[in-house]
Amino acid sequence: MHIKQIQLKNIRTFENASMEFSKGIHLITGSNASGKTNLLEAILYLATTKSIQHRNDKNIISQEALSNSVLPIAKISAVIESEQHNHDIDMMFSKPIKESIANDNQGTGRLTKNFRLNGVTKKASDVIGTLRAVYASPNDMEIILGSPSERRKYLDILISQFDKDYLKNLQRYNRIIKQRNSLLKQIKNIKKRHGELDYWDDQIAATAIEIINKRKSIINQLSMLAKKHYEILDKNNDQLAINYYPSLPKNNNSLSTQDIEQKKFLQFLQEVRSKDLQQSNTTIGPHRDDILIYLNTLPSNAFSSRGQQKLITICMRLAEAQISNQITNEQPVLLLDDILSEFDEEHRNYIVENTEYVEQIFLTTPDLANVPKSMIARAVQLQIRSGEIKKF
Ligand SMILES: Nc1ncnc2c1ncn2[C@@H]1O[C@H](COP(=O)(O)OP(=O)(O)OP(=O)(O)O)[C@@H](O)[C@H]1O
Numbered sequence: 255m256h257i258k259q260i261q262l263k264n265i266r267t268f269e270n271a272s273m274e275f276s277k278g279i280h281l282i283t284g285s286n287a288s289g290k291t292n293l294l295e296a297i298l299y300l301a302t303t304k305s306i307q308h309r310n311d312k313n314i315i316s317q318e319a320l321s322n323s324v325l326p327i328a329k330i331s332a333v334i335e336s337e338q339h340n341h342d343i344d345m346m347f348s349k350p351i352k353e354s355i356a357n358d359n360q361g362t363g364r365l366t367k368n369f370r371l372n373g374v375t376k377k378a379s380d381v382i383g384t385l386r387a388v389y390a391s392p393n394d395m396e397i398i399l400g401s402p403s404e405r406r407k408y409l410d411i412l413i414s415q416f417d418k419d420y421l422k423n424l425q426r427y428n429r430i431i432k433q434r435n436s437l438l439k440q441i442k443n444i445k446k447r448h449g450e451l452d453y454w455d456d457q458i459a460a461t462a463i464e465i466i467n468k469r470k471s472i473i474n475q476l477s478m479l480a481k482k483h484y485e486i487l488d489k490n491n492d493q494l495a496i497n498y499y500p501s502l503p504k505n506n507n508s509l510s511t512q513d514i515e516q517k518k519f520l521q522f523l524q525e526v527r528s529k530d531l532q533q534s535n536t537t538i539g540p541h542r543d544d545i546l547i548y549l550n551t552l553p554s555n556a557f558s559s560r561g562q563q564k565l566i567t568i569c570m571r572l573a574e575a576q577i578s579n580q581i582t583n584e585q586p587v588l589l590l591d592d593i594l595s596e597f598d599e600e601h602r603n604y605i606v607e608n609t610e611y612v613e614q615i616f617l618t619t620p621d622l623a624n625v626p627k628s629m630i631a632r633a634v635q636l637q638i639r640s641g642e643i644k645k646f
């Protein structure tokens with residue numbers, strides 16, 4: 255699939271910009287702070303319906319537009335073309351009430367988002383995956399160095415783009431966990447009896463095993479594919495391994511390689527019940543899972559060099575695009591945000607040549623000297639300046 259057309263109205267540094275794209279490579283240049291990342295973020299927003307880079311989703315709207323007492327139209331629109339279908343996506347942003355959210359940038363003022371697919375209003379979960387995109391940026395180091403929640407976010411974004419059931423299970427699971435936790439608190443305060451927990455435990459077990467088994471299978475694929483890329487890129491013969499680490503009661507981690515059944519998970523919940531009651535918190539389950547990344551059996555967050563960590567994350571991104579392609583039979587869009595300058599020439603060449611499983615690439619750079627010549631020759635060149643996107 256590829257993006258045929260995009261329009262940005264009052265999105266970050268773009269007051270009103272539009273551009274048509276074709277399949278293939280698009281090389282986006284522009285000085286620092288010209289809006290290159292902003293454009294890629296808008297594209298990623300189309301794929302995921304949220305801001306991945308920034309906690310505050312509201313910052314997707316341009317500050318200038320936000321400072322108006324009546325918010326002008328703020329939207330991202332795109333035409334996505336693929337072999338199986340063509341889609342118009344519209345994402346519109348508005349303020350909930352007349353209050354100015356400009357005065358509340360760090361606060362709680364919420365953004366109202368309205369999503370349309372082919373002119374029909376849809377929920378976010380129905381729009382996710384219409385455009386499938388893989389985004390690689392220098393911030394990917396967080397996948398290795400960040401907290402387990404960063405790695406769960408990485409995994410959830412990857413799987414949700416091609417598996418709607420996974421996304422629904424995840425949303426359902428998060429709701430049930432909140433309900434169970436609130437019940438745990440009430441039982442602790444002797445307002446409710448234990449028996450009610452059985453109901454929620456059944457619900458959790460049913461949903462959790464779907465999430466766990468899906469995560470396991472995707473991480474296995476990811477590990478295999480990323481390992482192959484790493485073997486080619488790394489000169490020291492280091493072995494990359496990416497392992498799933500499901501949150502289960504202690505001494506059960508060998509289960510990470512087998513499928514877990516509902517009955518077994520229910521048993522786990524019963525095992526930890528008294529601890530959960532004590533802590534008023536569900537202490538096992540997919541909301542606490544992690545991914546362990548090793549080079550030669552040593553955890554890469556503590557032992558790998560920065561260069562190795564960068565290589566690992568780009569190998570994971572390339573593997574991600576392959577998985578998306580294999581599962582959906584359609585090639586996703588690859589967004590490479592200023593990552594080439596971090597690699598030597600050989601690695602740069604490998605990254606840009608190893609893209610047969612993507613249909614369209616957007617590569618940003620402030621400096622063309624970092625881009626392999628073979629790629630420049632094949633690319634459509636775009637420049638961002640003063641809020642405009644221009645071909646040249
Ligand atoms: N909501 C917003 N409204 C207005 N301006 C914004 C908003 N969010 C970010 N910006 C501005 O966008 C600029 C950064 O743009 P961006 O990160 O896309 O630059 P870039 O071209 O990727 O630069 P670099 O080459 O340094 O990576 C900053 O000057 C920032 O102030």
Ligand SMILES: [Mg+2]
Pocket residue numbers: 290291292591592
């Ligand atoms: Mg940038």
